[in-house]
Each structure stands twice: as C-alpha cells, then as structure tokens.
Amino acid sequence: MEAYQVGNWVGGTTECLGGIGQIGLFLLPVPKGPAIEVRAASTTGSTVPRSISGFEKMGQITVKLQNLVDQAAKDFDAGNAVLRPKEVQQILSNPNKWRSVVRGNYIDRTVKVAIDNDPGLAADLITAPPFVAAPDVMAPGLHAWWDMTTSTPGEWEKHVDDYIQPYGFGVHLPTDRN
Structure with missing residues (x-):
C-alpha cells in the first residue's frame, strides 16, 4: 500500500492498532491482543505509516509501551517506586504540589x-531526554x-499541536488508566 495523506483530523472510534482508537479517516484490521485505548491524531499533510505491516508494528509497539506505562504507574501508586532523593524531598515538602509531577517523571x-x-x-x-521539547518516544522508520x-x-491535544x-502520527499513552 502506498502512503496517503490524511485530511483534517476527524474524531471517531474504530478498532485499530491492537485496541480502540480515535483516529483520522482510515480503518485497519485489528491484530489479536488486549484491548487498549489508543488516542491518535493526524492533520492535513501528515503521512501515516506506509503499509498495513507498519500499522501492525505500531499496534504491537503501542501495546508494549502502554503495558510499561501501566506497570510504572502501578508501582508508583503502590509505593514501590524507587525515587531520587530530590523527588522524595519534593513530595515530603508539599505532597499536593509535587506528587503528580514526581509520578509523571518516574513513569517517564x-x-x-x-x-x-x-x-x-x-x-x-x-x-x-528528559525536559526536551519532543515526543517521549519516536519511531522514525514508521514516522x-x-x-x-x-x-x-x-x-494530549497540546502534544499533538x-x-x-x-x-x-502520534499515539497517546495515558498515565492514569489504573
């Protein structure tokens, strides 16, 4: 399949990428596996992966990444995270202010x-790298x-913009599914 252009993002729910997703203007076969929510977006002029195998690979990667995110979130929430000394100090100094920041940094x-x-x-x-204005994870070969x-x-919308x-093509890995 040749690459094709996606029109303006049209929200919708369809089965794709190994789960349920909000995507723009295309339907894909669903690889077998656990259902996860995939929030993805594309805009005019964005090229989506060039083949069904590219989408399947994205789906496989997405499932693996979301599992890693979920496990890190569970570890933090259960008190099993190994935090840096500065992070411990931040939480102890003002839990309401710092807990979500430290949690996000730990998951990342x-x-x-x-x-x-x-x-x-x-x-x-x-x-x-941390605190660099770029997506957390990139697959240049898949664009x-x-x-x-x-x-x-x-x-998520800020990240897409x-x-x-x-x-x-971007995929949201929610850190608060637990």
Whole structure:
C-alpha cells in the first residue's frame, strides 16, 4: 500500500492498532491482543505509516509501551517506586504540589529505561531526554511517535499541536488508566 495523506483530523472510534482508537479517516484490521485505548491524531499533510505491516508494528509497539506505562504507574501508586532523593524531598515538602509531577517523571524515566534495555524496542525506537521539547518516544522508520501524559482534557491535544508536523502520527499513552 502506498502512503496517503490524511485530511483534517476527524474524531471517531474504530478498532485499530491492537485496541480502540480515535483516529483520522482510515480503518485497519485489528491484530489479536488486549484491548487498549489508543488516542491518535493526524492533520492535513501528515503521512501515516506506509503499509498495513507498519500499522501492525505500531499496534504491537503501542501495546508494549502502554503495558510499561501501566506497570510504572502501578508501582508508583503502590509505593514501590524507587525515587531520587530530590523527588522524595519534593513530595515530603508539599505532597499536593509535587506528587503528580514526581509520578509523571518516574513513569517517564522508568518506561524510557525499559525501552532502552529491550533490544526489540530499542531497535525501532528513540527516547527523548528528559525536559526536551519532543515526543517521549519516536519511531522514525514508521514516522510515528508516542507520548505519555494524563487524560486531563487538553493535555494530549497540546502534544499533538506541538509534535504532529515534525514527527508524524502520534499515539497517546495515558498515565492514569489504573
């Protein structure tokens, strides 16, 4: 299948990428596997992956990444996260202010270390350094990216606005599914 252009993002729910997703203007076969919510977006001029196998690979990667995000979130919420001394100080000084920030940083760090230590994922993915204005995870060969953020209204949309043009097709990895 040749690459094709996607029109303005049209929200809708369809089965895709190994789960349920909100995508723009295309339907794909669903690989077998656990259902997850995939929030993805594309805009005019964005090229989506060039083949069904590219979509299948994105689906497989998405399932693996969401599992890593979910596990890191569960570990933090259960009190099993190994935090940096500064993070412990922040939480102790003002839990209402710092807990969600430290939680997000812990999930980000833990998932990126897991990606870098998994030869299967590391072969296809690049992780952004902390506090760099780029998607958390990128797959240049697929013209795709993933970003870990909460489901707070507007959070994902900000990421799409920032990253869709330079990085391609984006997939939301919610950090608050638990």
